[in-house]
Amino acid sequence: MSAINRQILLASRPKGEPSAENFKLVETPVAPLADGQVLVRHHFLSLDPYMRGRMSDAKSYAAPQPLDQVMIGGTAGEVVESKNPHFKAGDKVVGMGGWQEYAVVDADQRGVLQKVDTTHVPLSAYLGAVGMPGVTGWYGLVKIIAPKAGETVVVSSAAGAVGGAVGQLAKARGCRVVGIAGGPDKCRSVVEELGFDECIDYRQFTDLKAMSGALKAACPDGIDGYFENVGGMLLDAVMLRANAFARIAMCGMIAGYNGEPIPMTLPQLILTNRMKVEGFIVSEHMEAWPEALKELGTLVATGKLKYRETVAQGIANAPEAFFGLLKGKNQGKQLVKLV
Template identity: 70%
Template sequence: MTQNNRQILLVSRPEGAASVENFRLVETPLAPLGQGQLRVRNHFLSLDPYMRGRMNDSKSYAAPQPLDEVMIGGTVGEVVESLNPKFKAGDKVVGMLGWQDFGTSDGTGLHVVDTTHVPLSAYLGPVGMPGVTAWYGLNRIIAPKAGETVVVSAASGAVGSVVGQLAKRAGCRAVGIAGGPEKCRYVVETLGFDACVDYKAGHLYQDLKAATPNGVDGYFENVGGEVLDATLARMNAFGRIALCGMIANYDGKPLPLKYPGLMLTQRLLVQGFIVSEHLEVWPQALAELGALVAQKQLVYRETVAEGLESAPAAFLGMLKGQNFGKQLVKLI
C-alpha cells in the first residue's frame, strides 16, 4: 500500500504580517526511491526567524521560498529506507528536508549524528545552526576579551542564549535583552548572564544604561529597531556589533536608525553575517558546542509544538516572541 506524506506548502506571500492563510497542509503519495536516494522520517522540525524573510519575494541573501512548494526548514529524523551506500536504515540525520513528515533525498546536505550523549532535537538548536550562528558571531566578529561587556538581544532564544553563555566562558560581563520578567529571570538565574533588561518594561535605554555601567564592547544583534538604537547609544569606542537578525523589521516597514552617526564617532565595527557562508568553522564550532551540551555545561530550553499541522501557528507565535528558547515541532 502506498504511504502518504503530509506536507505544508507556502501558497501565498504575506502582505504585512504573515498569517496561517499563507500556508496549506496537503497529502501526497510517497513515490518509490530511485537509485542513490534515501527516505527520512522526520522527528523534529526547526522553526527559525530567517524563514519569515524567505517568504517575501524581495532581494535578500537567499532566493525566496517558492510558492506551492514544501516550506523550507531544518529537520532531524531517522532513515527508514535507503538506496544510498552512505546511509543505512536507523541512522539519525540532520538536514534541510522542510515542513513534512517524510523527506526524500540523494544525501546532499544530510549528516549522520550521534545521539549517545546529545539529544536528537539539540542538533536543531545549540549543536546546530543556531549554536554555530552564536559561536561565529561571538568569536569571529565580536572577538570578546576577558573583562569586556557583551550585550545580546533576544537573549532567551536559541541563538542569544548560547551567545551569552559563551561570552561568560570567555570572561565577559554578559547582559541580555529579552521580553518580559519571566524570560529575564531565566536569562540571569538559569543561563548565568550577569543582568537582563526587559525591553517591554518601557524604559529600555535607562535600564540598559544601569546594566552596562562601563558601556558596551560587543553587541550580538537579533532584533533591530529600538533595541539596536538603545544599544548603539551605549557602545564604547571600537566596539564590535555582529548583525545576525533584524526581526523587528520582518513584518512591517523598516525602522530607520536614530543615531547612525555613532557608528562613526565610536569607530564601530558593524558586520552582518550569514552562518551558511562560513562552513569552514562548522566542524570546530559543532565539536565545541557538542562537548558542552554532552557535559551539561551549556543550558538550553525548547518550546515544542505537537504535530505537523501546528507548524504555521507555532511559527507565527515565535515571530511574536511567544516561544521560550528554541522553537520546534515534534512529528513523532
Template identity: 70%
Template structure:
C-alpha cells in the same frame, strides 16, 4: 509506513504580517523505499525547526535567501531517522539532520554536499541538533567568536537573549570570561536568562515604554559600556545598544526580527557608528561552512557536559507549524521553536 506524506505548502505571500492563512496543509503520496535512486536516502522526520529567517523567504524580494516557491513544501531544517538508503554512508536507523522541509518524509540526495549529516544521540538529544548544536548554535558561535571577538573581561550584550541564538551567545561569552548582558521580552524570560543560563544581567525591554528609559536600564547593566553586541532585533533595542558601545566596539548583525513584516527600521543615531569607530558586520552562517566543524564540536561538548543549557518550545504535529511560526515571529516562543512530528 503510511500511504501519505503530510506537507505544509506556502499558499500565498504575506501582505504585511504573515498569518496562518498563507499556508496550506496538503497530503502527497509517501515516498516508497523501492523508488530510491542510487545515492538517495529516505528520512522520516522527528522534529521540524522553525526559524525567523523563514519569514523573509516568504516574500518574493531580493534577499540573501532564494524566495520560497508558492505551492511547494516550505523549506526548513529537520532531524529524523533513515528508513531506507541507497547511499553507502547511511543505513536504516541512522539519526540525521538536514533540510527536509515542512513535511513528514523526505527523499534526500545524500551525495550532495551538506544535504544530510549523521548525528550521535548518545550524549546529545536529537532535537538539540536543530538548536544549540545546530544552525542557531553555530550562528551564535560565529557571530560572537569571529565578529565580536570576546576577550576575558569584555562586556558582551545580546538581544533576544532567551531565544535559540541569543541564549548560546551569552553562555559562550561567560565561558570566555566575559560579562554577559541580555535583552529579552518579559520578566519570566529575563529571570531564565540570569538564573538558569548564568548571564550577569538581563533587561526586559517590554518594561520600558520610551527610548530614554530603555537606555538607562541598559546603562545600569553595562556600567563599563559594551565591547561586543550581538543583534537579533533592531529598532529601539539597537538604538540603545549603539549608545552604549565602547570605542572600537564590534556589532554582529544576525537578525532584524522587528522589521520582518516589511516596515522600515529607522536608526536614530547612525553617527554613533562613526563617532565610536564601530565595526558593524552582517553575516549569514551558511556562508561560513569552514567553521561548522569546530563550532559544532565545542557546542556538542558543552551540551553533553551540561555547561551549555537550552530550552525548547515544542508544538505537536505538522498541522501546528503555521501557528507556531507566527507565534515565533511575535515572541511567544521560549527558547528554540520546534514542531514534533512523531
C-alpha cells in the same frame, strides 16, 4: 514502503504579518526510492525567524521560498529506508527536509544529509544548540565580536535559541553578559538558568531614553560587544552606550520582518566610536562550522551549555507555532515534534 506524507506548502506571500491563509496542508504518497536515495522520517522540524524573510519575494541574500512548494526548514529524523551505501535504516540524520513528515533525499549530494550521534546529545539539539542556531551564535560572538575577558557583551533576544547560546559562550570567555528579552519569566530564565549577569525586560522600557537608561545601569562600564537579533530602538539604545571600538554582530532585524521601516537614529556614532558593524549569514561560513560544532557539542554533552525548547505537536500546528515564534512566545528553540 507505502506511506502518506503530510506537507505544508507556501500558498501565498504575506502582506504584513503572515497568517494561516499563507500556508496549505496537503497529503501525498511517499515515492519509491531510486538508487542513491534515502527515505527519512522527520522527528523534529526547526522553526526559525529567517523563514519570514524567505516568504517574501523582496530582494535578499537568498532566493524566495517558491509558492506551492514545501516550506523550507531544518529537520532531524531517522532513516527508514535506504538505497545508498553511506546510510542505513536506523541512522539518525539532520538536513533541510522542510515542513513535512518524510523526505526522499538524494544522499549522494555532499552535505545534504548529515549523520549525528545521539549517545550524549539529544536529536533535537542538533536543530538548536548544536545546530544552525548554535553555530550562528558562535560565529557572531567569536569571529565578529571577538570578546576579551572583562568586556561587556549585550545580547538581544537573549531567551531565544541563538541569543541563549551567545550569552553562555561569552560567559565562558570571561565576559560580563547582559541579555535583553521580553517579560519577567524570560528574563528570570536568562539569568537563573543560562547564567547571564543581568537581563533587561524590553517591555518595561518602551522608548529610547528609558532603554538607554536601563542599559547604562546594567552596563556601568559601557558596551564592548552587541549581538543583534532585533534592530530598531534596541540598536539605537545600545549604540548610545557603546564604548569606543565596540563591535556589533548583525544577525537578525526582527523589528522589520513585516516590512516596517527601521531607521537608525544616530548612525554617526559608528564613526565617532570607531565601531565595527558586520552583518553575516552563517551558511556562508561553512569553514567555521567544524570548530563551532566541536565546542558546542562538547559543552552540551557535558551539561555546560544549557538550552530550552518550546515544542509544538504535529505538522498541522507548524504555522501557528511559527506565528508565535515571530511574536516571541517561545523560550529557547522552537520545534515541531512530528512523531
